[in-house]
Amino acid sequence: MYKPVALSETNYILSSCKIVEGTILKNESLYFEARGLPVADFLIEAYNRWGAQYPKFYKMDQLSKLGWLAADILLKDTLNPRDYKPEDLGLVLSNANSSLDTDLKYFQTTKDFASPSLFVYTLPNIVAGEICIRHHFKGENAFFVSAEFDVDFIQQYVNNLINNNILQFCICGWVDLLGEDYKAVFFLVGKEKQPESIPFTINEINKIYQS
Numbered sequence: 001m002y003k004p005v006a007l008s009e010t011n012y013i014l015s016s017c018k019i020v021e022g023t024i025l026k027n028e029s030l031y032f033e034a035r036g037l038p039v040a041d042f043l044i045e046a047y048n049r050w051g052a053q054y055p056k057f058y059k060m061d062q063l064s065k066l067g068w069l070a071a072d073i074l075l076k077d078t079l080n081p082r083d084y085k086p087e088d089l090g091l092v093l094s095n096a097n098s099s100l101d102t103d104l105k106y107f108q109t110t111k112d113f114a115s116p117s118l119f120v121y122t123l124p125n126i127v128a129g130e131i132c133i134r135h136h137f138k139g140e141n142a143f144f145v146s147a148e149f150d151v152d153f154i155q156q157y158v159n160n161l162i163n164n165n166i167l168q169f170c171i172c173g174w175v176d177l178l179g180e181d182y183k184a185v186f187f188l189v190g191k192e193k194q195p196e197s198i199p200f201t202i203n204e205i206n207k208i209y210q211s
Contacts, residue, residue: 009163011189012197016208017074019046019066019184026073027196028208039180043069054134061102061121062182064130067093067175070184071131078188079169081135088168090139091128092158095176098124098145127175139167149174149185151205158189159200174209185209 018025022035022042034045043065047057052072057065075081081089102121109115120126125143132141140161144150154172161167173186185208189200198204 009159011159011162011191011200012193013200013204013208014169014188014190014194014197015074015078016188017070017184017186018208018211019070020182024069024073026076028211031073039177039182056130059117060130061099061105061118061126063095063099063101063124063175063177064121064127066177066182066184067127067186068130068134070173070175070186071135071171074171074186074188075135079190081137084168086136086138088139089135089137090141090161090167090170091131091137092140092142092144092154092161092170092172093128093175094144094146094149094154095124095174096145096147097176097178099126101178131171137171140170149209151202151209155200155202155205162189162191 015027022033022037023030024032024046032046032049034042037045039062043062046069047065050069050072057068060068099122102118106115106118106122109118124145128141128143131137158170158172161170169188169190171186171188173184175184176182187205
């Protein structure tokens, strides 16, 4: 059980990444834009622009690709996970549609031959697993499903993890995809204030999420 969070303790958003409507923003500045593309093509274009060498990306479902990109861009030039113990790095994510996009695609394959490659992605927390594998996170790993982004809950949950020294850094946020509708908003949160960081408050989270 977590201890109560001391009100005087302030954590900070060290970086943010938002992917929505054919755009990627890092720290609220436009990083990449390719509006009008189907989501599958947009994610591949964004991956190619990012320049990462990670062949497994092509095998992921769309939700995992979306979350993977958001986490990779979020961490770039902000945090090198290999500088810390894997157990000190964690992930707390949420969405509204679980893995429904992949569930529906998998169901269609069962009419002929059920696809094992799709079946492995028929859980929403697989995207979290892909991110943890990529960046060697071995700390707290949680995925919640709710109708909307529950900012109050996520902020309290992450504050508990950091203020009780369970984690040093935590990626948290929203990653949702169903058909052509998608949105990812990730925050990297830590204790130590940096020149570009902002307080990890409900107001600041909402400003980035809703902008």
